[in-house]
Amino acid sequence: MSTRPPDPHADLARDALPPPPGPELIGGDHTLASVTEKIASITLTRRTPLGWFVGFGIAFTLFMGLLWAVVNLLFVGIGVWGPNVPVGWGFDIINLVWWIGIGHAGTLISAILLLLRQQWRTSINRFAEAMTLFAVACAVFYPVFHTGRPWLAAYWLFPYPNTMGLWPQFRSPLIWDVFAISTYGLVSALFWFVGLIPDFATLRDRAKSKPWKVAYGMLAMGWRGSARHWHNYDTAYLLLAGLATPLVISVHTVVSLDFAVGIVPGWHATIFPPYFVAGAIYAGFAMVLTLAIPLRKFYGLEDFITLTHLENMAKVMLATGLIVGYGYMVEAFMAWYSANEYERFMIWNRMTGPYWPMYAALILCNVVMINTLWVKNLRTSVPYLFFISFVVSVGMWLERYVIIVTSLHRDFMPSSWGMYSGTAYDWSAFIGTIGLFLTLFFLFIRFLPVISIFEMRTILPEAEVKEDA
């Protein structure tokens, strides 16, 4: 066979990278070996740090609160929570939307930033996608257990052939939720698992004890890094990213339609889908920051999760926060502009009615505080970013509270107006889901590589294959 001329399109290939990233994306002097060792050693260590046990202990204790709440729900009734007529939904749906929203950042980082060739996604996408999966796990507690009869809701909401000949009612946004969240959970899990396969192989080859070798080996499914396999793998990875991208947009759109399809003033607004999706990414990046900052500190990963990453995440938060703020303005403007007496009352009631402190706090967190990120010094200050990530998480929780509770408590018929507040069981369930989330996250840190090892290798300067003649 004659000599083949160099492929002129090789530069466009995914791995013919742009100039190697500067120190902003990987700090220190790292090689393929050191990157592998640094990340794998967290997982393969025999000596679990004491701090991990403390953290896991706290998380697990909080998780027990969830179990207590569930038992009460199942045996006593949904009445131990706060909802009534007119406010049929309270903490249950607030927390559902909060958790699902948080999950969206992980998929955006994994999928959308991959397609946009944003290399700064590389060190954060693994734990961000794990965050997504755990957030979805916490979220799905609510659609099942907020119902009056969860033992039936758990399967009647799914389409399956049955002796009654009944099927779900497909015009209901709650069924759209079932499809969307199931798909989202499954696709995220698959995407995450596929990304883990080469890393499982790394861990299998590094593991010292036989049981761990076998365990990781089974998960790796015999991966050996064959170039032929990598080819199919890369294609699958890109395709999954391309499929997960519309999910980022559509899943929270479907969740927003839970409200927008309803006729309640304050819910029935076309701004909801983009406004919710932006809000989801906003809240999600806040949670990624909340996780990334302690993670890099306690495990010494500052070289991989650098200030550049944190700053980029802060910028995304700022951008989506501005969109969310725009959503608030549009809501208020349209309520007035519509000249619809119910809409106008709704927005007036939000701002001046019995729940006005929640609305004020919401504006403070999501509109005022977020704009401090325009200041570079604040945007690059790690303690400030950590603080702001909590502010945003709280602000987004308040947003769902305001949307759900203030719209429901005073709608069309004044005779039905009422008030809502969360009960102790509501809080224990919510804190319990936070406990569940942290429990899963601590387990993840302990047993799985928190950063994508094989992807980190690709952004090292020594990994580049120069296409010379």
Added chain:
Amino acid sequence: MKRHRLYGLMAEFHAPADVVAAARAAHEAGYRRLDAYSPYPIEALAEALDVHHSRLPLLVLLGGAVGLVAGYGLQYWASVIEYPMNVGGRPFHSWPAFVVPSFETTILFAALTAVLGMLALNGLPEPYHPVFNVPSFALATRDRFFLCIEATDPRFDQTHTRAFLEGLAGVGPVNEVEP
């Protein structure tokens, strides 16, 4: 057909450029039954081995199409044919509503096809493979690159192939791979 007591010969490299050049050289030398191993994907490497279009995109497209038909079909059948009910005065065939779950099932089926298809096309899970018999192969998931020419290749000859491999630029040890 000659039966060899080997699976093949494997050369170890330290630098990615070397293994890519080696793969090209091997391909030019006429070897076809070969594979290269790296700790991360290298597109040039796949190109050098003459591995081009994956069948996966087509499979995923078909999977998505099946998902779309299945999702919409289920809703249509259940709401129009099997158990039509007057729900809020809306027509039985509420196609605007049906669009949403159909969209989701399309993505679901496509994603499942992508994953299962990738595993199937790669022949995974494959718990055993002869290359694992070489102790230094554990470094294939760290910072070493390997090129393995299989004994079943028509041009394989233990002496000549070994000489060819040892003559490549940047090569490290060349090991025999037990089957």
Added chain:
Amino acid sequence: MSPRTAARLGITSEATSRGTTTDLVELRYRGRAVVAPALAVPGHPDETVTVHLGYGRTRAGRVGSGVGFDAYALRTSDAPWSGGGLEVRKTGERYTLAITQQHWSLEGRNVIRAGTRAEYDEDPHFAAHLGHKPRRELTMYPEYKYEGYAWGMAIDLNSCVGCNACVVACQAENNIPVVGKDQVARGREMHWLRVDHYYTGAMEDPDTYFAPVPCMHCEMAPCEVVCPVAATVHNEEGLNDMVYNRCVGTRYCSNNCPYKVRRFNFFLYSDWETPSLKLGRNPDVTVRSRGVMEKCTYCVQRINHARVQAKNEGRKVRDGEIQTACAQACPGHAIVFGDVNDPQSEVSRWKADPRNYGMLEELNTRPRTTYLAAVKNPNPEMPDREAASPAASHG
């Protein structure tokens, strides 16, 4: 007491998620004293306090003992019904009242429509002009044809005096559970039918309006569309059917009902233990369990009974043969139920009345329960009688 008196005394009430909290006051009258929660009611005379006799019992069984305060403690034999010289003093403590309707202002909305005789004479269709009812053809969806019976209800607001007999009748007929003070305070009362009452106009001399609000059985029901399991669907006779055994209790239907006529069993409210209660129940009506939504069914058990009987006798159901429990109990004949497909039925004639309107029609729910607007006839020679209709501000 009146709002003005309450304001003077510094007595405030607040609607909370656990009920209406209000001040406990000490009533001191001719040497006797009693402590009671105070409530401001518009239209009550100033500097006067009304107390109700019959509460505060100590030996009335497990249901009646310890409820309320004993107003007999203030009663004298020489003036058993009223007297002067009452002292009212705040004790500083708060008390929770369980009130099913926490908000009495109509807020300028047109859910209750009323006019004066003069307005009616000038324009008999004044009620329709107080709202915007969309044209029936203005929809993307094909019209659903109701052949056969089409059940509907009309309620004459002129005749309703707010006596609540309909509410009691509905409760008895449909095995509606009693939930107790704590749950009512949390907004979880189970009455399928409620009587809304609104005050409009000046606080010292308001106009009062009553409206019984059952399920509207909307032809384009917002509740039906959002149920994920099809537990509430529409039947061929126009009834919004509630299927208890299919309901999983997501409560989306209750959120989406603009009339808020749906009730949810947050706990197992029905007493399944006490034998005497079991005997007291209507055997034709399901006793609902925990986690299930319920609402007014137009007394579907009575409809079914009449329809079956008529079919057996080879005839159609006669007008007036089916009386819903509320219609049956109303002393003022304010509620009428029947077949709207029959132009001769009483309900069809009522709906043809120019005063007829549907609540929240602009939402295009197409309610089968409609109202006949109230027409008041104030004497124009009475001073300060600006009898404008309560929704006059709405165009």
